[in-house]
Amino acid sequence: MFDHRISVMMGMFGSGKTELSLNLASYLKESCEAVALIDADVISPYFRSRDLVDLFADNDIDIIAPKGPLRTADLPIVPARVRGVIQSEDTIVVIDAGGNEYGAVVLSSISADIKSQESAVYFVVNPFRPFTDTVAKTVDHLVSLSKRARLTVNYLVNNANLGSETTEDDVLSGEQFLKEVSDETGIPVIMTCVMNGIEVLNNRFPVFQMKKYLKTPWEV
Amino acid sequence: MADKTMVKGNEAMAEAAIRAGCRLYFGYPITPQSEFTEYMAKRLPEVGGSFLQSESEVSAVNMVYGAACTGRRVLTSTSGPGFSLMQEGMSYIAGAELPSVFVNVVRGGPGLGDIQPAQSDYFQATKGGGHGDYHAVVLAPGTIQEAVELVHDAFDIADKYRTPVIILADGMLGQMMEPVVFGEFRNLESLSDHLSWSLTGAKNREPHKVTSFNIDPYELEKMNMRYQEKYKKIIANEILYETSNMEDADFALVGFGTMGRILGSVIRRAREEGIKVGLFRPVTLWPFPYDALREAVADKKFVLDVEMSTGQMIEDVRLAVGDSLPVHFYGRTGGVVPNPDEVLRVLKERIEEVK
Numbered sequence: 001m002f003d004h005r006i007s008v009m010m011g012m013f014g015s016g017k018t019e020l021s022l023n024l025a026s027y028l029k030e031s032c033e034a035v036a037l038i039d040a041d042v043i044s045p046y047f048r049s050r051d052l053v054d055l056f057a058d059n060d061i062d063i064i065a066p067k068g069p070l071r072t073a074d075l076p077i078v079p080a081r082v083r084g085v086i087q088s089e090d091t092i093v094v095i096d097a098g099g100n101e102y103g104a105v106v107l108s109s110i111s112a113d114i115k116s117q118e119s120a121v122y123f124v125v126n127p128f129r130p131f132t133d134t135v136a137k138t139v140d141h142l143v144s145l146s147k148r149a150r151l152t153v154n155y156l157v158n159n160a161n162l163g164s165e166t167t168e169d170d171v172l173s174g175e176q177f178l179k180e181v182s183d184e185t186g187i188p189v190i191m192t193c194v195m196n197g198i199e200v201l202n203n204r205f206p207v208f209q210m211k212k213y214l215k216t217p218w219e220v
Numbered sequence: 221m222a223d224k225t226m227v228k229g230n231e232a233m234a235e236a237a238i239r240a241g242c243r244l245y246f247g248y249p250i251t252p253q254s255e256f257t258e259y260m261a262k263r264l265p266e267v268g269g270s271f272l273q274s275e276s277e278v279s280a281v282n283m284v285y286g287a288a289c290t291g292r293r294v295l296t297s298t299s300g301p302g303f304s305l306m307q308e309g310m311s312y313i314a315g316a317e318l319p320s321v322f323v324n325v326v327r328g329g330p331g332l333g334d335i336q337p338a339q340s341d342y343f344q345a346t347k348g349g350g351h352g353d354y355h356a357v358v359l360a361p362g363t364i365q366e367a368v369e370l371v372h373d374a375f376d377i378a379d380k381y382r383t384p385v386i387i388l389a390d391g392m393l394g395q396m397m398e399p400v401v402f403g404e405f406r407n408l409e410s411l412s413d414h415l416s417w418s419l420t421g422a423k424n425r426e427p428h429k430v431t432s433f434n435i436d437p438y439e440l441e442k443m444n445m446r447y448q449e450k451y452k453k454i455i456a457n458e459i460l461y462e463t464s465n466m467e468d469a470d471f472a473l474v475g476f477g478t479m480g481r482i483l484g485s486v487i488r489r490a491r492e493e494g495i496k497v498g499l500f501r502p503v504t505l506w507p508f509p510y511d512a513l514r515e516a517v518a519d520k521k522f523v524l525d526v527e528m529s530t531g532q533m534i535e536d537v538r539l540a541v542g543d544s545l546p547v548h549f550y551g552r553t554g555g556v557v558p559n560p561d562e563v564l565r566v567l568k569e570r571i572e573e574v575k
Contacts, residue, residue: 013228013255014226014227014397045335045336045391046336046337046391046392046395072335074335126226128224128226129227130259161226162224162226162399165224165399217478217560218478218481218482218484218485218560220559
């Protein structure tokens with residue numbers, strides 16, 4: 001399912017890009033030698049890929065993010081290493097962008113590098129989030145983020161969820177929603193993300209099982 | 221789709237304000253609250269409201285002051301440093317007895333501090349961050365669903381008593397996502413009209429005057445005594461708190477806001493090990509539930525108060541409990557959130573001392 005060297009996660013705030021990026025990097029590590037995750041999210045103050053740097057280093061997955069005190073600074077920093085990693089042909093790369101247009105702006109600054117390599121751009125959608133709760137709004141945001149990032153979206157990702165309260169029906173209604181977005185845009189839906197081991201039958205799209213990495217202090 | 225929406229705390233409180241009938245928002249973005257301002261910028265124009273990003277929190281609070289004079293529902297949101305800038309205006313608003321709602325999504329302090337979650341603005345919110353003899357009602361939500369409901373309550377309390385109300389949230393509540401059911405939109409016609417005092421244009425009626433001052437000290441004292449009468453009514457009617465696992469408990473944990481959830485986790489782990497411990501969670505921080513806390517812990521061996529600060533609510537806990545039983549404290553500060561394991565370890569250490 002993920003046969004591109006570089007995978008870019010784009011989407012609105014809280015669509016699930018970071019959980020998907022972390023899970024995808026872990027999944028790719030099972031079959032690939034060198035895996036790097038670029039934390040290009042300069043927007044979110046909490047629940048970021050960079051919070052998992054140490055845990056992922058244990059599994060030899062390189063999370064590229066600002067270091068030291070800059071890790072928790074409220075500053076829009078993209079580390080200089082990012083371009084080198086994107087160019088490095090023996091590294092499998094996942095890019096976790098920030099949400100909304102602000103997140104897409106960061107992608108635009110490295111879009112030429114991304115396009116020069118063998119890459120795919122995923123647009124992650126949770127239809128239970130505000131601002132992507134109708135097909136029309138979702139398509140509008142997809143178009144504007146894509147323009148802002150100067151990247152073409154190759155695949156849609158169904159990440160329909162209500163956190164710990166997600167049911168199979170919620171996931172399936174997300175598939176129907178994403179199919180309508182796909183019909184509207186001509187962009188194929190590549191997969192449905194599922195967390196907490198929810199069993200999904202009668203699914204339309206391939207299922208990607210995820211585990212929760214971004215936890216609140218009382219979930220730890 | 222389902223009735224539930226997956227929302228960040230900041231977005232949830234903003235949507236709740238709109239559904240509660242708020243059509244006026246003035247604010248200035250600050251982490252970890254910025255999604256609130258951003259959400260209002262997108263949503264208020266859709267519902268015929270007014271959004272204005274001010275040049276600073278000082279002007280935001282004075283815009284709230286002006287807007288509140290019209291008797292319409294108005295809200296601003298901010299975080300620590302911004303809330304400090306608003307204190308002068310808040311004192312004026314309390315003095316002028318204007319209904320208004322403030323949301324402080326607290327981050328590490330003092331000074332610029334950091335952008336991680338904290339509860340160290342408790343003193344500022346509950347003891348009057350501005351000058352003069354005033355109080356604001358302070359509500360502390362523990363879940364995003366509760367935050368949605370307390371935003372509605374905040375506007376109702378503000379209208380009922382003509383007082384500023386503060387929602388004291390922490391960065392964690394602002395930033396995390398949970399599924400939420402929003403209430404119905406309040407019919408704007410059904411809200412308090414405030415026509416007896418609000419500034420709506422004095423054509424064909426006597427002019428109204430809204431002011432926070434009187435240069436005659438005896439008259440100003442009378443105004444102050446009127447505020448105090450109002451505060452007595454608020455204390456009598458509006459106290460909220462929650463208890464869990466208290467009936468058979470030997471020990472009581474006390475915490476507010478999201479700390480209540482960490483303590484919930486501590487209690488589950490402790491009870492698995494046979495330690496009988498319960499939780500008392502104040503929901504109104506002002507008025508503080510002194511009597512309820514005193515009664516709830518009367519038969520316990522000790523109280524352990526846990527905060528994301530070096531100890532602020534502890535002063536009210538001690539006032540409630542007095543010398544009748546030991547009151548211990550554990551806190552982390554500067555944006556560090558205590559995890560359930562470290563709190564459980566502290567709880568066990570205190571239990572060892574009793575044995």
